[in-house]
Amino acid sequence: MAPTSETLTAxxxxxxxxxxxxxxxxxxxxxxxxxxxxxxxxxxxxxHFRTKAALREAVTKRWLDRTSEALSGIAADDRDPEGRLRDWLRTLFEAKRRKAGLDPELFATYRVLTDENGTVVGEHLADLTAQLTRIVRAGAEAGTFAAPDPEAAARAVFHATGRFHDPCHAHEWERPGVEEEFTAVVDLLVRGLRAP
Known part of the structure; x- marks a missing residue:
């Protein structure tokens, strides 16, 4: 094969x-x-990648990192925690829905790859729940949220909204009424977190 003019990078x-x-x-x-x-x-x-498995793991991590990076700015923001929580959840839902809708072949491929790469997926989920924890902790410190254990509350919020970001539910994301259902779940969670 003739070498390409560009440097081969990862x-x-x-x-x-x-x-x-x-x-x-x-x-x-x-x-x-x-x-x-x-x-x-x-x-x-x-x-660059010693095995096919390493290459597949790296491409999976790259795909998941795009979502984490899009959310990290919201988590790090210093505006009101309730607005940040709502924006973070909405951005996660929209990012997943966009990936599933705009590139269904690649989305289906990544569903297979994420099943193969438990470590990468575990790290991604830990990063997402850490971001949520940061938001919930800020709300607890500001007196906006009643969350004695922000990490547990963040995990609960993440799991409660799973239908709107877990790829196994992708077939539901374009159904009529899904926006209203998402808003209802988020409203319920925010009401549950609010300090009395």
Whole structure:
């Protein structure tokens, strides 16, 4: 294979891997396909990712990190905790729904990959609940929320809203009335957190 004019980086490999996964799906996509898409030998890809599993784990982490990064700014904001909580949950729901709706092939692929990469998914979920904990803790410190254990409250909020961000519910996200259902759940949770 003729070398490409661009330097081969891990980021370029991950971009190409997404395209290959989109085209072939996780069952048929190979490192050779990724190398071919980049115009390099498969050995060049293995210099960056030692195994196919490592490549699949990295592309899964990259995909999940996009969601975490979009939410981290909301979690770090210093405005009122209730507004931040509502915005954070809405942004999570919209991000997941957008991924499922705009690129259903890749979304389906990532559902398979996240099942394979329990460590990466566990780290992602821990990051998301840490962000929520930050918001709930800020609310407790400001007297807005009655949450003696902000971490437990954040986990409860995360689990209670699972229907709106867990990929296993993706088929429900475009149904009529889902927006109203989301708002009702968030309103209920916020009322439950408010200090008396």
């Amino acid at each position: 980021e370029r490999i991950l971009e190409a891997t997404e395209e290959v996964l989109r085209r072939h799906g996780p069952a048929k996509a190979t490192v050779v396909d990724v190398a071919r898409a980049l115009g390099v030998s498969h050995g060049s890809v293995y210099r």
